[in-house]
Amino acid sequence: MRVEEFMTTRLEFVDADQSVYDALEKMVDLRIRSLLVRFGGRKQDYGVITARDVVFKVLAKGMSPRDVKVSDIASKPIICIEKSTTVHEATQVMQASNIARVFVCDGEKIVGVVALLDVMTASLIMRARGEHDS
Amino acid sequence: MRSLIERLVTAFEAFREGLPTRDRNLLRRVIDYERQGDSTRREIIARVYEGAFLPYLRPNLCKFVEILDDVFGVLKETTYYLLEVSIPEQVSNDCARIAALNVRASEMLLMTYDAMLNGEDLREKTLAIRIYEKKIDDIKFGLVKDLRTIPFRDFWEGKMLSDLVSGLSDVSNIIEDASDYLQIISTSMR
Numbered sequence: 001m002r003v004e005e006f007m008t009t010r011l012e013f014v015d016a017d018q019s020v021y022d023a024l025e026k027m028v029d030l031r032i033r034s035l036l037v038r039f040g041g042r043k044q045d046y047g048v049i050t051a052r053d054v055v056f057k058v059l060a061k062g063m064s065p066r067d068v069k070v071s072d073i074a075s076k077p078i079i080c081i082e083k084s085t086t087v088h089e090a091t092q093v094m095q096a097s098n099i100a101r102v103f104v105c106d107g108e109k110i111v112g113v114v115a116l117l118d119v120m121t122a123s124l125i126m127r128a129r130g131e132h133d134s
Numbered sequence: 135m136r137s138l139i140e141r142l143v144t145a146f147e148a149f150r151e152g153l154p155t156r157d158r159n160l161l162r163r164v165i166d167y168e169r170q171g172d173s174t175r176r177e178i179i180a181r182v183y184e185g186a187f188l189p190y191l192r193p194n195l196c197k198f199v200e201i202l203d204d205v206f207g208v209l210k211e212t213t214y215y216l217l218e219v220s221i222p223e224q225v226s227n228d229c230a231r232i233a234a235l236n237v238r239a240s241e242m243l244l245m246t247y248d249a250m251l252n253g254e255d256l257r258e259k260t261l262a263i264r265i266y267e268k269k270i271d272d273i274k275f276g277l278v279k280d281l282r283t284i285p286f287r288d289f290w291e292g293k294m295l296s297d298l299v300s301g302l303s304d305v306s307n308i309i310e311d312a313s314d315y316l317q318i319i320s321t322s323m324r
Contacts, residue, residue, distance in 0.1 A: 005234075006269070009227065010276040121265045128242060128262035 001131065003090050004083040006122040007104045007112030013038050014049065016071035020058050023049050023070050034101055036110065037074040046110065047076035050100070080105035081114075087122045090114050135195075138174045138202055139247055141167050143240045145209055149216075150233040156220060161213050168210040175203050194322060198315045205240075205308045212301030219294040222284050228277040232270050232302050239266040239309045246313050250320045256313075263313045267306040274303040 014023045014035045023035055037047035049070055057073040058065050080103045081093055094102055094116070104112040145167035152160030182195050221229050246259040277299060286292040 008272070009231070010273075121269070124258070125238075125242075125262045125265055128258040129245065 001087050001122050001126055002083065003081060003085045003087065003104050003114050004112070006087075006118050006125075007083075007114045008118065009112045011036055011110060011113060014070055016040070016047070016069070016074065018070050020049075020054055020065040020068045020070055020073065024054050024065050027051060027054070033115075034113075036078070036103075037070055037076070039071065039076070045076070046078050046103075047071075047074035048078050048101075048103075049074045052100075078103050078110075080110070082106075083111065087119060087126065091119055094119070135178055135199065136244070136247060138171060138178065138199070139240070139244045141171055141174070142202060142205060142209075143237070143244055145171075145206065146233075146237045146240045149209060149213060150230075150237050153216065153221075153230060153233050154226070156216060158217065161217055164213045165210055168206040171203065171206040175199050191319065191322060194315065194319045198312060198319060201308060201312045201315055205305055205312065208301050208305045208308060212298055212305070215294050215298035215301065219291055219298065221295070221298070224284055225277050225280050225299070228273050228280070229299070229302060232273055232277075232306075235266050235270050235273075236302070236306055236309075239263055239270075239306050242266065243309055243313055243316075246316050250316050250323075256317050256320055260313045260317055263310055267310045270303050270306045274299070277303075 012026065012030060012032060012035050014026060014037055016037050016039045026035060027033065033052075034048055034050040037049050039045050039047060053073045053075070054065065058068050079093065079097055079099060081090055083104055083106055085093075085104075090102060094100070101113055101115040103110050104114060145164050148160045148163045148167070151157070152164070178199050179196055182192050242259055242262050246256055246263070249256055249259055281296065281299065286295070
């Protein structure tokens with residue numbers, strides 16, 4: 001099974017110069033655990049901010065999320081895989097990089113994201129179909 | 135009964151293929167499949183009551199066939215809407231994804247039926263159908279948000295598109311009900 005079959009295509013963004021509070025509010029409203037971070041400039045490049053970043057780099061340190069910029073805690077660059085990547089290959093990328101999500105790219109364009117839960121559900125479907133990913 | 139589910143899979147495939155270009159030939163085939171499904175349903179119900187089935191199985195078998203008929207019915211209605219109104223570009227990808235997931239869910243229903251006949255545990259297969267249904271729900275959530283930003287010519291265009299999207303995404307709920315009924319039949323046959 002390829003990642004394009006089970007990736008999430010709805011991507012949510014936050015600008016790098018916004019506050020962590022803005023990011024936190026968006027994540028809570030949308031019930032998601034990460035946001036793509038837009039760093040402006042001539043060439044659009046992206047980072048990612050996760051709930052883990054917010055909790056461990058800001059809240060756990062007693063800092064106010066209003067006083068910290070997204071760019072201060074976002075991870076960059078993002079790790080991308082091709083649409084045709086299999087579940088197994090995606091899992092290996094995530095394990096090697098110790099990350100809970102990986103972005104799916106079609107050339108320069110980010111077209112989706114695959115998280116641990118997506119990998120689990122894809123694996124369950126493959127089991128039910130009697131398929132084996134290699 | 136297997137041929138009825140196979141026909142359902144074929145109907146979903148025809149819908150998925152016909153969706154991007156609103157291919158009238160393919161979409162008319164979906165409506166034909168529904169009609170054929172109706173006929174098959176009547177045959178099955180007649181045989182269930184004529185044949186030597188255990189009495190407590192008969193209502194469950196009939197209920198399962200009725201649920202399949204409901205799936206055909208919603209798919210047919212959705213096809214009619216698609217023949218009347220085109221899908222805006224802003225939501226076309228999401229609609230295509232849901233149509234593809236419906237094909238997968240119906241294929242899994244067929245696998246679940248075969249597994250039931252073989253006396254296998256249905257747990258993994260019914261879970262797979264629930265996963266497909268949840269995935270479709272997630273896509274629908276965003277799709278409806280996008281729909282609200284699209285300007286329409288008039289009320290009826292908006293309504294038909296809304297009904298199309300509802301049918302496209304709600305049909306997976308009925309497939310899930312069908313798989314639950316297979317679980318009931320499987321349990322009652324033990």
